Amino acid sequence: MRRLITRRRVLGALASLAGLSLLEYESLSGKWDHARIRPATAAEAWAKAMARLVAEPALAAGAMVHVGHSTHLLSIAGVRLLTDPWFDDPAFGAMAHAVGPAVRPEGLGPLGAILVTHDHADHADMPAMDRMDKRAAAIVATAGLAAKAKARGFTDVRVLAPWESTDVGAAKVTAVPAEHDVYEIGFVVEGAGRSVYFAGDSRLFPGIAAIGERFRPTAAILPVDGTRLRGGPLQVMRPEDAVEAARTLGSKLVFPSHAESYFSDPLAGHVIATHVAGANAAFAALARERLPGVQAKVPAPAEVCPLPV
Numbered sequence: 001m002r003r004l005i006t007r008r009r010v011l012g013a014l015a016s017l018a019g020l021s022l023l024e025y026e027s028l029s030g031k032w033d034h035a036r037i038r039p040a041t042a043a044e045a046w047a048k049a050m051a052r053l054v055a056e057p058a059l060a061a062g063a064m065v066h067v068g069h070s071t072h073l074l075s076i077a078g079v080r081l082l083t084d085p086w087f088d089d090p091a092f093g094a095m096a097h098a099v100g101p102a103v104r105p106e107g108l109g110p111l112g113a114i115l116v117t118h119d120h121a122d123h124a125d126m127p128a129m130d131r132m133d134k135r136a137a138a139i140v141a142t143a144g145l146a147a148k149a150k151a152r153g154f155t156d157v158r159v160l161a162p163w164e165s166t167d168v169g170a171a172k173v174t175a176v177p178a179e180h181d182v183y184e185i186g187f188v189v190e191g192a193g194r195s196v197y198f199a200g201d202s203r204l205f206p207g208i209a210a211i212g213e214r215f216r217p218t219a220a221i222l223p224v225d226g227t228r229l230r231g232g233p234l235q236v237m238r239p240e241d242a243v244e245a246a247r248t249l250g251s252k253l254v255f256p257s258h259a260e261s262y263f264s265d266p267l268a269g270h271v272i273a274t275h276v277a278g279a280n281a282a283f284a285a286l287a288r289e290r291l292p293g294v295q296a297k298v299p300a301p302a303e304v305c306p307l308p309v
């Protein structure tokens with residue numbers, strides 16, 4: 001009898017281990033991606049921010065309103081462009097928002113374009129895009145992303161290769177090279193005397209110099225959390241890399257990005273991947289020390305940040 005119970009216990013333990021690893025596999029393979037609807041953390045502030053973009057011509061001409069993580073609303077020459085949408089958790093079945101999003105996708109309001117740098121779940125949240133303004137141009141890195149956007153009902157879908165440009169109203173969007181663990185592009189958006197570079201998830205790479213020379217972007221949004229798989233190469237800039245990138249670009253105003261998530265899946269967080277903790281603050285402190293004359297600004301959700309000319 002005792003032996004039977006013991007065997008049952010052993011078999012039970014094995015079965016639950018097998019069950020857990022199946023769940024883990026399903027989670028990391030993205031099966032549960034974006035299944036948890038996130039509430040807005042700053043919906044009232046968002047509505048006020050959008051009203052300011054209408055009432056204040058200088059902000060309509062050049063402003064960044066932060067949503068969360070790599071998702072930002074740019075207002076350039078009166079055109080609203082959203083970068084790398086991520087609203088609902090988890091991404092990769094394993095990553096969740098620590099901060100934001102400020103607003104839900106259906107509360108964003110009218111959009112001229114949605115810019116997608118690469119096909120990672122924390123940058124290309126298709127269920128969220130399904131709840132946005134479908135009149136927006138979806139400007140994306142790959143044919144695969146274009147097909148996904150079309151499947152969600154976007155009709156104006158444009159794939160840009162590095163150095164190709166496209167117009168959205170009075171704003172000009174140019175794709176620029178990037179380096180990441182998957183194919184990626186960055187974007188430079190120009191208009192009304194402003195130019196802003198959005199680097200997506202890029203590592204620090206030599207091509208940043210060409211982007212600086214070509215555009216001299218007055219503002220830059222640079223990732224800072226230094227994501228890497230354990231034992232693997234760096235996939236995303238660390239705070240010190242972003243400071244070097246900012247120096248090379250010569251921008252007057254720099255925002256850290258991609259540092260507002262945590263690993264909601266314990267295996268991903270402890271075994272598979274790492275990122276720099278407190279990366280926004282680390283970047284701001286390093287930039288103050290090493291880049292005199294450059295403003296480094298950590299934006300809060302729904303904060304309206306004017307972009308310099």
Ligand SMILES: [Zn+2]
Nearest residue numbers: 118120180201
């Ligand atoms: Zn990525």
Ligand SMILES: [Zn+2]
Nearest residue numbers: 120122201258
């Ligand atoms: Zn990312």
